[in-house]
Amino acid sequence: MMCDFLKTCCADPMKLIGEWFVILPAVILLLAAAASVVMRNLIHAALLLTLSFIALGVVFIALGAEFVGFVQLLVYVGAVAMVIVFAILLTKPDQLTKSRNMLSGFAPAAGVAVAFASLAALLGFIFSSPLAKKPLPATASAPVAAIGEALMGDYVIALIVLGILLTAALVGAAVIAMEDKP
Amino acid sequence: MISSLERVPIDLLHWFLGLVGSFGVPAWILAIVSALIIIGTIIGVFLGLFALTSVMERKILARVQNRYGPNRAGPFGLFQPIADGIKMITKEDLVPRTADWIVHLLAPVVMMVPALMVLAIIPYGRDMVPVELDAGILYFFAVGAGTEVAVFMAGWGSNNKYSVLGAMRAIAQMISYELPLVISAIVTAMIAGSLSPSAIVAAQGGGGFVPQWFILTPWGFTAGLIFYICALAESNRSPFDLPEGESELVAGHLTEYSGFKYATFFMAEYVGMFAICGMFVTLFLGGWQAPLPFLDIVPSWCWFFGKVCFVAFTMIWVRATLPRLRIDHLLAFAWKFLLPMSFAAFLSAACWHYAGRGPLAWILSLAIVGIPYLILGNAFTNRFAVSRRTYLFSE
Numbered sequence: 001m002m003c004d005f006l007k008t009c010c011a012d013p014m015k016l017i018g019e020w021f022v023i024l025p026a027v028i029l030l031l032a033a034a035a036s037v038v039m040r041n042l043i044h045a046a047l048l049l050t051l052s053f054i055a056l057g058v059v060f061i062a063l064g065a066e067f068v069g070f071v072q073l074l075v076y077v078g079a080v081a082m083v084i085v086f087a088i089l090l091t092k093p094d095q096l097t098k099s100r101n102m103l104s105g106f107a108p109a110a111g112v113a114v115a116f117a118s119l120a121a122l123l124g125f126i127f128s129s130p131l132a133k134k135p136l137p138a139t140a141s142a143p144v145a146a147i148g149e150a151l152m153g154d155y156v157i158a159l160i161v162l163g164i165l166l167t168a169a170l171v172g173a174a175v176i177a178m179e180d181k182p
Numbered sequence: 183m184i185s186s187l188e189r190v191p192i193d194l195l196h197w198f199l200g201l202v203g204s205f206g207v208p209a210w211i212l213a214i215v216s217a218l219i220i221i222g223t224i225i226g227v228f229l230g231l232f233a234l235t236s237v238m239e240r241k242i243l244a245r246v247q248n249r250y251g252p253n254r255a256g257p258f259g260l261f262q263p264i265a266d267g268i269k270m271i272t273k274e275d276l277v278p279r280t281a282d283w284i285v286h287l288l289a290p291v292v293m294m295v296p297a298l299m300v301l302a303i304i305p306y307g308r309d310m311v312p313v314e315l316d317a318g319i320l321y322f323f324a325v326g327a328g329t330e331v332a333v334f335m336a337g338w339g340s341n342n343k344y345s346v347l348g349a350m351r352a353i354a355q356m357i358s359y360e361l362p363l364v365i366s367a368i369v370t371a372m373i374a375g376s377l378s379p380s381a382i383v384a385a386q387g388g389g390g391f392v393p394q395w396f397i398l399t400p401w402g403f404t405a406g407l408i409f410y411i412c413a414l415a416e417s418n419r420s421p422f423d424l425p426e427g428e429s430e431l432v433a434g435h436l437t438e439y440s441g442f443k444y445a446t447f448f449m450a451e452y453v454g455m456f457a458i459c460g461m462f463v464t465l466f467l468g469g470w471q472a473p474l475p476f477l478d479i480v481p482s483w484c485w486f487f488g489k490v491c492f493v494a495f496t497m498i499w500v501r502a503t504l505p506r507l508r509i510d511h512l513l514a515f516a517w518k519f520l521l522p523m524s525f526a527a528f529l530s531a532a533c534w535h536y537a538g539r540g541p542l543a544w545i546l547s548l549a550i551v552g553i554p555y556l557i558l559g560n561a562f563t564n565r566f567a568v569s570r571r572t573y574l575f576s577e
Contacts, residue, residue: 070324078327
């Protein structure tokens, strides 16, 4: 058993290393996500969540989805994590310590139930979609150029609609933040 | 004519790998050795540049301010980095008692990682790009986003109000300036038709006597200037250094750092500055291309590092010349001037491409960039006209 394992290692070490590039960040991702849920210190929880975002990006890249991985890092680490951190900093410090009261009674059980229910719903949708029945492509890579062409070709309407939505959100935020003229 | 020194770094690497390979080392170990050599060389070169710049910056600042600068350690003060390094290592490493010591310890490390990682995709010369990525530009900005996390960790982990204030300022500034930075970089990707840095450099090659660099077009000049300003802001350099503003925030997120942790921050900041200078050179100044065809006798990597050093020099020059901005002016400048101007550059580049890149394209793209500049510039100077400052709470 051990001998076979070593033989495969020496025959194709690059492939083995490649697999570990997926497994290791995936383990870090799960550990960091779990730790960020149970952490009492909210800032530590937010930083661990950021670590799990990074690990998810690395998993994407290791699986050949470069574009998704980079966008994951750019959007989630660069923007979402910072928004979360700012939100925490803008709350009162005594609320940070009171949050441990949430960990008693039915709250944890309810949280776990909601998490599993939403996971089940998500998996149900994924497996019932027609995409799940398509055969897997031979090569597990998504070249950036192909993604760009798909976004500008088949999915251009969706892209434009999303762009308009985000612009509207940006304008709305600017209007809310605008100084009131006396 | 291409210089015989052109391929020296690559030939050296191949010669060494051949030497190692002749002992019957398996191919996969050779691949790892090759990668390690490339990583070591890049880190060595950039840390050497950092050491050189730390003394040159002080020298240039001194020259501008009409004084001598460091001149005691070695000839012309050239051994100053060594003296500084020894001083930094032997200093006491203070951790405040109330600090969150894990976050406090990890922050400089997290700061260093993106600064070094972004160096991987920059084309240093002809066929000399360490990692050839289709989405290289995207990688640069995606990895660079980690810096903000590090700054926040440093500010919050120190448990000091000035640190938190400095970190909040730094993050607000970095997020605001990242938008025009990315958009002005995307403009070049749009014209080159690729997100890969080597393809963008290749698109600026050829041409006749006049170099085909993107900075020599109306849209490229605008986008390049925006990129340069945002690069100053992203690397927290003067006149955008108010996260560190020593006179008001006693160095912001760096307040509670001493000894080698402080040196790590310093190092990461300078390496990050060189990385973004390298990106500026790659995107707008033709990367490793020589300005004139007959100047190809100088190796391409010399051109690249020469241009990078020149851009770094202009950054030092700016630092010596301009005063620090106020935080509200700084953010207003990013959102109300740079962002619309980067959209104008974007539109201008699109028109330049579709108008055939000829004289008509020049007029069109010049107009599309120039008119918003005049309108915005006018509005901006009126809005922030210098007036007597009124104090609300003191008289």
